[in-house]
Amino acid sequence: MLSDLATRAAARWPQRTAVVCAGRAVTFAELRDAADAAAGELRRAGLTRGCRVVVALSDPASVLALLLATAATGAVHVLAEPELPGYAAQHLLADAAPDCVLADESSPLAAAARAQDLPVRQILPFSVPGRPDPPAPATAPIPSDPVSILYTSGSTGRPKGVVSTHANVLFCVRAIARRLRLTPDDVIGCVLPLTFDYGLYQLYLGLYSGAAVALGRGVEAGPGLARFLLRHEVTVLPSVPGLTWSLCRLAERQTRRPPLRMLTNTGAAMSPQLADRVRAAFPGIDVVAMYGLTECKRVSILLPEEWRRRPGSVGRPLDDTEVLVLCPDSGRILPPGEEGELVVRGPHLTRGYWGDPELTAHRFRRVGPAQETMLFTGDRGRVDAEGYVYVSGRDDDVYKANGFRVSAVEIALAAEDVPGVEKAHCLPARADRPARLAVVSSRPAEEIRRELTERIEWFKVPDHIQVLAALPLKPNGKTDTAALQALLTGGPA
Structure with missing residues (x-):
């Protein structure tokens, strides 16, 4: 129990x-x-x-x-x-x-x-x-x-x-x-809300491994983050990209560094540029990319020694876990390297959604001769021949631009590759609105547009690019897309 x-x-x-x-x-x-x-x-x-x-x-x-x-x-x-x-x-x-x-x-x-x-x-x-x-x-x-x-x-x-x-x-x-590889000598520093499963599980991981968990809220998740990490001698930091950017900015202004040995990332893709900035700010630190959903908690983990060999991957599935790639049209299992919907099987699949049998039946479906229940993640991606998982976006992040299918996640990551861009988020096009790209940068939008055309195909570059001082965030550190939409369209944010 x-x-x-x-x-x-x-x-x-x-x-x-x-x-x-x-x-x-x-x-x-x-x-x-x-x-x-x-x-x-x-x-x-x-x-x-x-x-x-x-x-x-x-x-x-x-x-x-x-x-x-x-x-x-x-x-x-x-x-x-x-x-x-x-x-x-x-x-x-x-x-x-x-x-x-x-x-x-x-x-x-x-x-x-x-x-x-x-x-x-x-x-x-x-x-x-x-x-x-x-x-x-x-x-x-x-x-x-x-x-x-x-x-x-x-x-x-x-x-x-x-x-x-x-x-x-x-x-x-x-x-x-x-x-x-958590140990009793670790101190996990958690400034994420406990109602965010990524934050909550830090408490359980501490109980299992014997590590201490230092919990911070409010200012300790912002300007006081570096002081919080130093005060508690934190060795492991569970983070999301927005929090990691803040950590790097704070660390680059200070001479003292907390004894961080590992930073884990999930919730949103971490760009290679941000991972490199973390390593520069904290020499010797291990950066761990992870992929998961509340419906199964964690799917895969990319170990630090695998980053260079598997750029862009979120690692191999957990033990006793398998990730399949299904063709969205035919439902057949696709071979390694081909892109489709990521489907997960394993002992961590939850029971479904409370009081919503229709949604549960849609996301948790019986597949194959044995009619085993699997989780249809709604995420698109591929699995290579050695079992490494790559996530390219969600079905609801995909839209048509100039007749081509485009991923909003791909655009945001390309924008974060532009020098001078700290963070980016792309709102996908819908029937009633065009795609919009928001960037946190000191550079003008037209310069960013020119640089984007050197990184992605011309038809993927959104017509609307807006430079902001910061992206609106939810308490769990993810971008507040509703607030961002209101901000970009001139409505109440």
């Missing part, structure tokens, strides 16, 4: 630091005890196997303890930001229909829950007094039971809840930690 991660970590490294946040360090033993105490409180509150519990506290260490506690009871946790805006909070609560909400009493999410007549409790795991546990439940959870519903933010539409089992999560944690 997921809660076993804390039990085993406390047995192996009881006095080592598990989590550091808000100036407080929590050991593995303290975390296990807090999770056990919180599980007792949840059972006394009547929560049992299969109940849904929204967890939305401002203290990250308490969040982790409550996630472990709900897992131990067999309940299904739904992780949410306590400051989630009203409209989004109402949607999440109405969609998840939780049996209980664990939130800070004064938080907006707690107010939204009360407005829907949902029970709200505030359990502070590290303050729960020791009391005898209630009787054990008649049926304990098993690995194939759901353990979490994680809402993922798509570029359009409402967030959808992805249902994961204990077995899904534990497989991913083991496979990722082994591939990254």
Whole structure:
């Protein structure tokens, strides 16, 4: 079970630091005890196997303890930001229909829950007094039971809840930690939101490997990033391209460097230019490219020693995982090197989308003679003869320009190859609007256009190129495409 991660970590490294946040360090033993105490409180509150519990506290260490506690009871946790805006909070609560909400009493999410007549409790795991546990439940959870519903933010539409089992999560944690070669001497610095699965899994990776996890929020994800990394002597930084650009700019202005040995990247493609800039700013650092989706957490990892031999690749699939490439028209499996839709099979495929059987049936389909369920990612790419995966874009990033199919991701990466361009994002053309390219640069748009024609075919260069001071970002570090669209068209951003 997921809660076993804390039990085993406390047995192996009881006095080592598990989590550091808000100036407080929590050991593995303290975390296990807090999770056990919180599980007792949840059972006394009547929560049992299969109940849904929204967890939305401002203290990250308490969040982790409550996630472990709900897992131990067999309940299904739904992780949410306590400051989630009203409209989004109402949607999440109405969609998840939780049996209980664990939130800070004064938080907006707690107010939204009360407005829907949902029970709200505030359990502070590290303050729960020791009391005898209630009787054990008649049926304990098993690995194939759901353990979490994680809402993922798509570029359009409402967030959808992805249902994961204990077995899904534990497989991913083991496979990722082994591939990254994490050790008890590592300090993972996480400034990403815990509601972003990339951020959340850093806590689980720390429990599995014995590494400490230093958690930062707010200014520590911006101007204070370098100080945060130095203060906690961070060795491993999970990052996204926007955060990595900021890190490089900050590092280039300072003489002291944190002891970073590895930077991992996912969420968006990292350009070769950005990877080289990281290596220049932190000599000897390992840069690790990864590819994944919330629907299966992680698909593949490119090890640092493979970068030069496999430029543009996101690595080979995890152990016990296979990536197939299917022809979008015929559905047949394509041979190595040919491009089509990437389809994933393996033990980490989640159950699908909460309360949406139609979308689940569309993305999780039965394929082949054995009718095995596989995840149709919606991403386009290819797999070479040695099994390395290359992602060229998403189906919804593809559009027609001058009669040719064009990938918005390809255009953005080409723009980031132009000297003086720090970041770029291309909004694909739609029936009601042309393609638009936004770049963060000190150079004028026409210079960037001329340089682009030297890197990609003329018909791929968008007619509309706009230079911005910065790209609008979501809390998880990805480009906020809705805000960018409004900004580029003169609407409210």
